[in-house]
Amino acid sequence: MGTPLGDFVRAKRDSIQPEALGLPERGRRRSPGLRRLDLAARAGISVEYLTRIEQGRDRNPSVAVVNALADALSLAPAERNHLRYLAKITGGECTAHKRPAPPRREVRPSVLCTLRLLEPGIAVVTNRLGDILAHTSGYETLTSGTGLLDGDAPNLTRYVFTDPRARAYFVDWDAVADEQAFDLWLGPSIENAEWFTAELAPEAGPDFTRRLNRHVVPQRGVLRLNHPAGPELRLVRELLDVPGDAQQLIVFLPVDDATAEALAALADHPRGRLRVV
Structure with missing residues (x-):
């Protein structure tokens, strides 16, 4: 039957x-x-x-x-x-009948203190689902005008796969998309990763779903960004795990003098303060 x-x-x-x-x-x-x-x-x-x-x-x-x-x-x-x-x-399990408990969004005070010490540098705290939990004013400057931080609960993975502005912002969009899809396998819990994946797949389409089972470890090379203000930025990323919280602190550093000068020019605009999302 x-x-x-x-x-x-x-x-x-x-x-x-x-x-x-x-x-x-x-x-x-x-x-x-x-x-x-x-x-x-x-x-x-x-x-x-x-x-x-x-x-x-x-x-x-x-x-x-x-x-x-x-x-x-x-x-x-x-x-x-x-x-x-x-x-x-x-009778399948494509979507959970009950949404699992959300991953931890609170950032430990000691991690927030670390972020403050990194000001006015560029740093952000995320989890493997792509939730942006806290960031420095430098990160806000880096992403200004891109739409990434719009809304009350910004999420990098959703932004990469569903916001057309992401393809203009990330020069190597395919590589960034591979990174975000791979990181879901390392999510806060398998239940949350599966729920988020099921929710995102219909909206994101084949660009997202075809990456999920490739299991190709991303290289995470130089991150190239087309900032809306004009300059192309080249950055390296240092990823530091936050043990016990399934979070990571990411610090962005300029690769060359041209990027450092461009970041300094962007930073001349008025900045906000450390933000916890």
């Missing part, structure tokens, strides 16, 4: 012609649409597993598998949401 999830995947597969996805025509076949072999290859799963999903013999696909199928089928946003809803009512 089939399931709503399996029926939907099979119907979408039958409605897609291989050439629409840039796949070669493999000759005549008994049923229309995309072959299981091709869909499975695009989604990164086995044909046998795809068959179990379509036939309703697997009712608990993971978040990663559902997102991969959505990408492989090139679903529109509304179709992606429908696929996730069908996975939920079929």
Whole structure:
């Protein structure tokens, strides 16, 4: 007996012609649409597993598998949401029925004191989900005009994947996107990481979901930024873990004299004070 999830995947597969996805025509076949072999290859799963999903013999696909199928089928946003809803009512675990406890947002007083000592330098405290928890005035200057710190609970991961301004701000956007996706595996807890991933995937789309299971350790080389005020900035990052809190302190340092001079010019504008978000 089939399931709503399996029926939907099979119907979408039958409605897609291989050439629409840039796949070669493999000759005549008994049923229309995309072959299981091709869909499975695009989604990164086995044909046998795809068959179990379509036939309703697997009712608990993971978040990663559902997102991969959505990408492989090139679903529109509304179709992606429908696929996730069908996975939920079929019995899958694509979204938590109850949101887990949020990760710790309080920053220890000793860490805040460290930030104050770093003024007017550029430093920020985050967790692995990308929540920006506290930052120096120098970090606010570095990100001014980009939209990153807009709102009451800024999040770098969400900004990178959903705000068009991020692609202009980060010169090497693909490398930064790889870093943020990889860091979710190191999140405050697996429950929070899975919940955040499930929430973000429909909005962020394939640029986000295709990175989740690559497990490629990012190089974290020189960070190049196009500041809205004009200069291109080149920075190195020192990452210091905050033990016990699943947080990290990141300090940004200029790579060259041109960047140092540009940062000094930006800092001439009026600055705020250390901010805890």
